[in-house]
Amino acid sequence: MDFESVVKAVTAVATPVAALVGVVSRRKRLRNEIRENLALAEELQKNAILNEHTPVAVWLYGRIALDVAKLTGQPLGAPKKPIPKGSVVAAAAISAGFGWWTYLITRDGFVWYSVFPGSVSALMLMSILGMTTNREIPDASQGSDQQESERAEAGAADEISGLPAEEAA
Template identity: 65%
Template structure:
């Protein structure tokens, strides 16, 4: 028996001939097998989908990311948009958000876990009171079935409340200074865009580990962890010398008050450091001083001011402040920052180092050293 193919539907020759010789469409349909019908439907839908340009959501998102990357490259060539507007940062934030969605990263608001035990218990009560209500009304409505019906409805509402609207809004209101505005809303999607925008605004390397703020963050982390030697490696020689001089001045009742001897001790400690007999006592006192001054500070919850503050050649002032769960904020006018720390950073031979943890100028060596802060208690005993 010969076979012909018509529109992906295989039919015997005799059936085609009988149809062409006057067979009815109904008779023709009776001889079509299910597989042939399915193939025909798939062929038609595939052709229609191709003509209409129907693509999957994932493919559309990939294409959109690809197009936005090309657009970002074009925007980088426009000096006005690149240097004077946040347009490039906005687009990069959009790309980051789309990539997060494409890779299946959770970007929804954090949610409370569903109390499964309570849901199961409420479901049992719902079924029990619902069945009781149905049984009471099996022969007709009775008014006292409203009680069991209300209990069943309350269980349903309880289940609905435990399984919906579980988003946990960030409580950032009490973590920001007065007059500050949060960078992002409660939407994690906007947080992604904000983080990319902030990265673009601070693309000069100050937040890198070797940058001004990065070194300040590392200094705080080492000092709060009691790692004094590691913290000292992030400070310049003048700062360490002044810290040793301040410690010797405060301990002169035990180490002696002869300035020549204190100077010799300072020079020896600067050279030998941990090999000096006084180094352990000095480092322990310093760690205790900084930990007491900073209090319960969490290095992981710190942020830095985004605007660069240059005070002299090779000297920058950086501001570090606790952010809590706010993720960052901005201010439109001079605003006191609660818990803020100010550090003077010194660019020495291409490396940023801590120069002063108190004042806005390098400390001046001496006995006692000058930290350029008002009402320094170490100056009270000096003669006018």
């Protein structure tokens, strides 16, 4: 047996065990990385050329803020709905099936009725795109602010018309 392969095997087993007991945990590495990045950012602030001509220090402070948020468990960005994996797989299977059918119909040349399975395949691909994009969950407070502004606009319109609110409706 080769010494190098023994070392690799021991390392492959020892690293997860050490992380499990907390010797080299992810949190500890993240804390050390934050500490090192803060020291580097302070040095970058002292350097006149890098501080004035490049946004490197600002980028580093942004990275530090993200690392601190990860370390403390704060949510990063807007909350999102999960991707419906079953629906995506079903739409992909349907799209692949109809795409294959379209290929079989048109392999010797275009035939007008190949448009129908091709359209179904394209619609399924658009469905997958719709399921994987724009998944942000709207704020409840944002919806109530919008409702209040709509009520205020409706009240202003009633005042302009001169009718009481009951008659305007």
